[in-house]
Each structure stands twice: as structure tokens, then as C-alpha cells.
Amino acid sequence: MLQNFSKAELKDFLDTKVVQYNNPKFIESDPIQIPHLFSKKEDIEIAGFLTATIAWGNRKSIINNAKRMMLLLDNSPHDFIIYHQESDLEALSPFVHRTFNGTDFITFIKGLQHIYKTYGGLEVVFAKHAETDSLQKSIHHFKQGFFEINHLQRTQKHISDPLKNSAAKRINMFLRWMVRQDNAGVDFGIWKSISSSQLSCPLDVHSGNVARKLELLTRTQNDAKALAELDISLRTLDPNDPVKYDFALFGLGVFEGF
Template sequence: MNTTDLKDFLDAKVIQYNNPKFIESDPIQIPHQFNKKEDIEISGFLTATIAWGNRKSIINNAKRLMGLLDNSPFDFVVNHSETDLEKLIPFVHRTFNGHDSIQFIKSLRHVYKNHGGLEAIFSKYSDTESLQVSISKLKSIFFEIDHLQRTQKHISDPLKNSAAKRINMFLRWMVRNDNAGVDFGIWKSLSPSKLSCPLDVHSGNVARKLGLLLRKQNDAKALLELDTSLRKLDINDPVKYDFALFGLGVFEGF
């Protein structure tokens, strides 16, 4: 199909999937349980961090993790004691275990107490094109305190050719604000035009079938190629098409 037909097709799919019904089966339901900005972003960040594998398992384990944080993630992050952290030790989601959880809580406290919070880091280090450099910078700040070496693998680095799917998904949640009721749009300092598509097996396969992506690997180079294609369809809000690609792949087996 030509570019106009492709845009019309994908725009219709965005409308089909970008609505509150989408929340029912998606990990984004976890931050939707909160109202306070810091609770939304911390619960969203932690949920996105474990968002790989079975979606039902992701949601169940994210709910469990929020319970371990007393369902007050920001308060727990900034005010926890060493004793408070002990209850996190049994937590596990695939290769993300209790010790990783504890490290994330400590690093998040460092982010909020010494760097002004997650949004401040992404805003400070974003460039004119995208947020990929700021993702890499977040990782370096996150682990500039004493940390477990093994935990570093749970934050991807786009500058080391990662597509950084989970953090790009988290950024979509925080930055996009189209009043559709799914994404939060609470980070006003960042433009949706800088967002990158959360590239995974489903969105990648659909993008290739539609001619939006040629590269076979789902890496940083593929992400740049896909972003370039999506920005031709909507330069101001390219990542709205994540709903279309994901929906076509997961719900329709396109």
C-alpha cells in the first residue's frame, strides 16, 4: 500500500487500541493505580523494568512488588531503612531477583535525592532528536553509587546498540498526552516527538511486513530506522503507532 493508505490504516488501528480498554490487559495498569506523580513514575519504571515474558506474569509480579513497597513507592524509595529492604529479598521475576529489587530502590533514592528525579535526568540529557542518549545517561547515574554488578543488565544502553524496549515503553507512558486515557503525559518537559517506539518481536515483525523496517535485528540501528519511518507518518507524535504495531502483532496475529 502507498504511504497515504498505510497512514490511514495505522491511524485507524491507533484509535482501535489506544483507549482505556487497552489498560485491562497491559502492564500500564500498575501505574494507573496511583495518582501522585512520583508514585506513577516510580511504579511505571519498576513495572517496565520487569516487562518481559508473559504479560499476565508481568502484571501479577508488578502488583506483588508494589505491595512490598507498601503501595506507596515514592515514600518507600526516599524513606526506607535497611530493615525495610529485607522483605524484598524473596521477590523474583525471571532473572530480576530480590537483590536487584533492593539495588533499584537504592538507586532510585539516589536519583530522587541527588538528581531531582527521573524526569529531571531525561530532560537534562535529551538531545534534539531523541531520548536515547538520556537513557544511557540514566544508566550511568543509576549505577554511580555502590551496586551489584549483575543488576546493570536490567537497564539497557542504546549507545551499546540496544533497542531499549522497556525504557522506551516507560517513556511513552510518561510523556505522551493525547487525552485517550492510556498514556499519562505527566512529564511536560519532554516532547512526544522525541520518543522512540518500544521495539520488540511483535512490533518489529509487523513493521517489517508493512515495509516500515528492513533491518532484521531488533537493535538500536533498527530502532532508528523504525523511528525515521514513523516520524514520516506523524512528526509530532510518532510513537502513537506503537499501539497499532503492538495491537496488530499481539491481538490480531498480523
């Protein structure tokens, strides 16, 4: 069916799907609704980062557990991270989302405090190591800095490392939320030191399967090599805003069973 698509027709088809899904209605069923609860830049980025960290499995349970996280941080995530006492962390211990438990949550709060107090914040760390066409090296360096604090080895698995061949879906999704300039009110575009052209599409089962059917991707595993291949394909369609097609691929896969 798709072999007869010219590149221009494929772009038109996907651009239409972007318009269909990249609108405020998308927020109602998506974890991105959690950072949308906040207006302060640091609250948005911390809420986004923590929500993206647990964004696997059932979407309803992701949203419910992310709301619980925010409640445990007194619905002021940045203030909590900067000013909490050791005793404040005890309330976080019972938290669990799949394999992300209370110990992981507490470690993440300490890791975020370290990032803000030592490096000047999340945006600064990611911008520092950004390459002209990729943030994958930035993710690697961010993970290194984040885990400079005392932590259990098991907690490291909750931040993927693209330099170890991970597609790093969740953190690429978080970066899309923060960086992408979105006129539709879904993505925030609050990180001005990084450009949308540097972003990579969050690659998961749904977007990967649709990308293969549309012949944007040939590699069968959803890993860093597949992400690099998909990046090249999407950048030929729109070099300035390649990850807008995440809305099309995700929408086609999840809502249309494409």
C-alpha cells in the same frame, strides 16, 4: 499485499489501528495498569519504571509480579524510596521475576533513591540529556547515574544502554507512558519537559515483525540501528506523535497475529 499501499493509505490504516487500540480497554490487559493505580506524579513514575523493568515474558505474570512489587513498597512507592530504613529492604529479598531477583530489586530501590535525592527525580535526569529528536542518549546517562551506587555487576543488565546498540524496548515503553500526551487516557503525559516528538517506539518481536511486513523497517535485528530506522519511518507518518503507532504495531502483532 502491502506493496500497493501508498504512504497515505498506510497512514490511514495505521491511524485506524491506533484508535482501535489506544483506548482505556487496552489498560485491562497491559502492564500500564500498575502506574494507573496511583495519582501522585512520583508514585506513577516509580510504579511505571519498576513495572517496565520487569516487562518481559508472560503479561499476566508481569502484572501479578508488578502488583507484588507495589505491595512490598507499601503501595506508596515514592515514600518508601525516600524514607526507607535498611531493615525495610529485607522484605524485598524473596522477590523474583525471571532473572530479576530480590538483590536487583533492592539495588533498584537504592538507585531510585539516589536519582531523587541527588538529581531531583526521574524526569529531570531524562530531560537533561534529551536531544531534539531522541532520548536514547538520555537513557545512557540515566543508566550511568542510576548505578553510581554500590551494586552487583549483574544488576546492570536490567537497564539497557542504546549506546551499546540495544533497542532498549522496556525503557522506551516507560518513556512513552510518562511523556506522551494521550487524549484516550492510556499514556500519562505527566512529564512536561520532554516532547512526544522525541520518543522512540518500544521495539520488540511483535512490533518489529509487523513493521517489517508494512515495510517501515528493513533491518532484521531488533537493535538500536533498527530503532533509529523505525523512528525515521514513523516520524514521516506523524512527526509530533510518532510513538502512537506503537499501539497499531503492537495490536496488529499481539491481538491480530498480523
